[in-house]
Amino acid sequence: MKTYAGYETQFTNDDSQLTDIVVGFDFGASCSKIILRTPSIREEFFVVPFSDKVEGELKYLFPTKIYYHEDSLQISLLKFDGAESKEHLKLRCLRSSRDNPLSERCKFTAKELTVAYIANVLQHIRAWFLTEHQNGYKQYKLYWRFNFGYPSGRFPKNYTADFSFFAKAGWWLSLQKEITLENASLALRNVHNLDFNCGLERDDINILSEIAATITGYAKSNYRKDGLKLLVDVGASTLDIAAFELHRKDGDDIYSVLESDVQLLGAFLLYERKLQIILERIRKHFNHIHLNADIYKPVPEDIKIDWNKVCEIDPFNIDIFQKAKKMIKKIIIQLKRNLDPLSPAWHDGLPLFLSGGGKNLFFYKRVLSDVEVEMRYHHEFKKFVEPPNPIKLGKDFNDSSRFLVAFGLSYPPEEIGEIREPDKIKKIKRLVRNKYEGIEMWGKEVE
Ligand SMILES: Nc1ncnc2c1ncn2[C@@H]1O[C@H](COP(=O)(O)OP(=O)(O)OP(=O)(O)O)[C@@H](O)[C@H]1O
Ligand SMILES: [Mg+2]
Numbered sequence: 001m002k003t004y005a006g007y008e009t010q011f012t013n014d015d016s017q018l019t020d021i022v023v024g025f026d027f028g029a030s031c032s033k034i035i036l037r038t039p040s041i042r043e044e045f046f047v048v049p050f051s052d053k054v055e056g057e058l059k060y061l062f063p064t065k066i067y068y069h070e071d072s073l074q075i076s077l078l079k080f081d082g083a084e085s086k087e088h089l090k091l092r093c094l095r096s097s098r099d100n101p102l103s104e105r106c107k108f109t110a111k112e113l114t115v116a117y118i119a120n121v122l123q124h125i126r127a128w129f130l131t132e133h134q135n136g137y138k139q140y141k142l143y144w145r146f147n148f149g150y151p152s153g154r155f156p157k158n159y160t161a162d163f164s165f166f167a168k169a170g171w172w173l174s175l176q177k178e179i180t181l182e183n184a185s186l187a188l189r190n191v192h193n194l195d196f197n198c199g200l201e202r203d204d205i206n207i208l209s210e211i212a213a214t215i216t217g218y219a220k221s222n223y224r225k226d227g228l229k230l231l232v233d234v235g236a237s238t239l240d241i242a243a244f245e246l247h248r249k250d251g252d253d254i255y256s257v258l259e260s261d262v263q264l265l266g267a268f269l270l271y272e273r274k275l276q277i278i279l280e281r282i283r284k285h286f287n288h289i290h291l292n293a294d295i296y297k298p299v300p301e302d303i304k305i306d307w308n309k310v311c312e313i314d315p316f317n318i319d320i321f322q323k324a325k326k327m328i329k330k331i332i333i334q335l336k337r338n339l340d341p342l343s344p345a346w347h348d349g350l351p352l353f354l355s356g357g358g359k360n361l362f363f364y365k366r367v368l369s370d371v372e373v374e375m376r377y378h379h380e381f382k383k384f385v386e387p388p389n390p391i392k393l394g395k396d397f398n399d400s401s402r403f404l405v406a407f408g409l410s411y412p413p414e415e416i417g418e419i420r421e422p423d424k425i426k427k428i429k430r431l432v433r434n435k436y437e438g439i440e441m442w443g444k445e446v447e
Contacts, residue, residue: 004130006123007177011130011138020143023125024410025167026210026403027118027149029090030236030268030357031061033403034125037410038137045410046133047393047403048125050077056396060403062124064089066117070105073181075113077120089114091237093166094151094159108181111162115184118148118170123179145204146171147409147416149213163207165191168198175199206413211242212255213408214355216416219246219253221390228258228335228343229351230384232328232368234358239265239324243335246417253417258339259331265324267358273320274313281310315363324367325374332375349385357402 024035037045050062067076067083076083092098092110101107129137148167150160169187173179190196198205214231218224226247233240242260246253285305315321336346345351358364368384375381391407393400400407408416 001131002134004127004134005177006125006127007175008130009126009144009175010142011134012141015141017140018143019137019140020145020412021129022145022147022410022412023122024213024406024408025118025121025146025148026213026406026409027090027163028064028235028405029088029238029266031063032121033060033406034062034121035403035406035410036125036129039412039415041137041140045407046129047397047406048128050124057398057402059396062121064117066113066120068106068108068113068181075116075120075179075181077117077124086113089117090151093162098162108185111166111188112181112184114166115169115173115188116179116181118166119173119176119179119184122146122170122174126174143204144200145412146200146206147213147411147413148205148207149210149405149409150207151210160207164205167205167207168196168200171200171205172196172198203413208409208413208416209419210405211244211257211260212417212419213405215246215255215353215404216253216408216411217391217404218353218387219417220411220415223388223390225351225387227351228340228345229353229387230332231353231355232359234354234356234361234364235266236268236358237264237266238262239327239358239364240356241328241331243331243339245340255417255419257419259334261327261331263323263327265320265327267356267361267364270315270318270320270358270361270363273318274315277313277318278311285310316366321363321367324364325371328367328371329375332371332381333379336379336381345382346380347382349383350381351387352384353387355401355404359401360399 019038019041022037022039024037026033034048035045036048037043047060049059051059062077065085065087066089067079067085068074069080069083071082074080074083079085086102086106089110092102093114095110098110101109102113146167148163148170150163165188169184169191172187172191173183176183191198210233211231214233215229224246226245228243228245231240231242231244240260240262243258245256245258247256248254289303332350335343352368354368372381372384376383389400391400391404393403393407397403
């Protein structure tokens with residue numbers, strides 16, 4: 001079996017047999033998920049694995065970080081000697097500091113590291129496909145297309161425009177034999193020129209909304225029903241909510257976003273909050289022991305700490321719980337009172353799409369069940385109904401909800417619905433919020 005390098009793109013240059021191949025790239029705050037699709041051949045799709053060292057779904061997660069050596073400037077998706085990891089690339093790119101050098105020791109910006117990260121991931125994907133799938137595809141000339149997700153929060157226009165530049169610069173860089181940060185920087189400068197050729201036709205490289213991508217699988221399935229839907233994405237850092245109407249116009253899917261909100265109430269921040277609470281308790285406990293130590297009394301042999309007591313946390317007392325409930329309730333009340341009071345969802349149940357890895361935590365399930373009960377009691381709300389999951393990814397996947405965005409993005413862009421933002425819909429109150437602006441970098445990344 002021939003082994004291909006990641007900068008290569010073809011098995012053959014003979015174009016008597018052609019197939020398009022779409023890269024669906026979900027650039028997540030914690031990890032990226034990648035699905036390739038060959039829509040013209042057997043409707044096949046492939047979830048691209050990152051590592052064989054782990055089992056199940058984890059195998060298919062590309063951590064959103066890059067290893068960097070400050071002397072040699074070498075970079076890699078894998079850890080190597082002397083390298084430090086640079087994390088939170090997506091979060092950094094969505095903050096106003098994205099054009100500043102990352103730290104005193106790293107003169108490159110989050111944008112440059114992101115482009116290098118994307119290029120590395122693209123090389124990994126192509127090397128994997130060309131090497132592993134040569135038996136089924138080597139007679140075809142491949143017509144590559146690249147769909148890159150942009151976040152569903154609402155940002156200043158230049159932030160999301162940057163995602164298009166990242167995609168183009170990343171594709172160009174992935175075609176070079178060697179990926180360097182200097183070239184990432186060069187690509188980011190050149191990508192603004194109209195004559196910049198990233199290696200793909202203009203229509204074949206697109207940035208597409210994560211919301212639209214999340215429900216594309218459903219919208220294309222036999223389960224599809226038009227009408228009002230609620231989407232709740234529990235990401236690593238944020239809880240994103242979008243209420244939208246799914247409908248068709250001239251054969252195309254349209255998602256009219258009626259209301260959306262995004263707050264820093266995601267799964268990893270919840271975990272960090274719990275750690276903070278425990279740390280605070282340990283501090284207090286030690287202070288207490290210290291204050292009560294008496295030099296005249298017999299000195300105890302051991303220091304006794306009741307760790308169970310220190311670590312026992314009632315998660316529903318954490319402020320994130322109340323805030324998450326309030327945020328979801330507020331949107332549903334708005335929909336019911338003002339935005340879509342006549343929707344059949346108020347009699348039949350409101351379809352609720354849950355996505356993101358954090359949805360598996362009991363904490364968020366409890367948030368939603370509490371919202372449902374309180375809404376029923378005080379606002380004549382019927383219930384949530386969870387639409388059937390139309391996506392089957394294979395035996396490695398117990399839960400495909402983390403891969404919904406990548407799945408949607410793997411469709412040719414003309415088949416992914418169009419998002420109509422609230423400002424294009426009359427009488428809709430707009431919420432303008434920058435999803436990541438308020439986030440402080442957490443844990444070991446604090447510099
Ligand atoms: N089964 C699980 N139980 C608990 N937590 C989980 C589970 N699966 C994933 N998570 C956590 O959920 C969080 C969200 O994962 P997800 O992959 O949806 O985020 P992301 O796409 O990287 O973030 P974003 O959408 O904000 O860019 C991560 O912190 C992840 O570790
Ligand atoms: Mg995500």
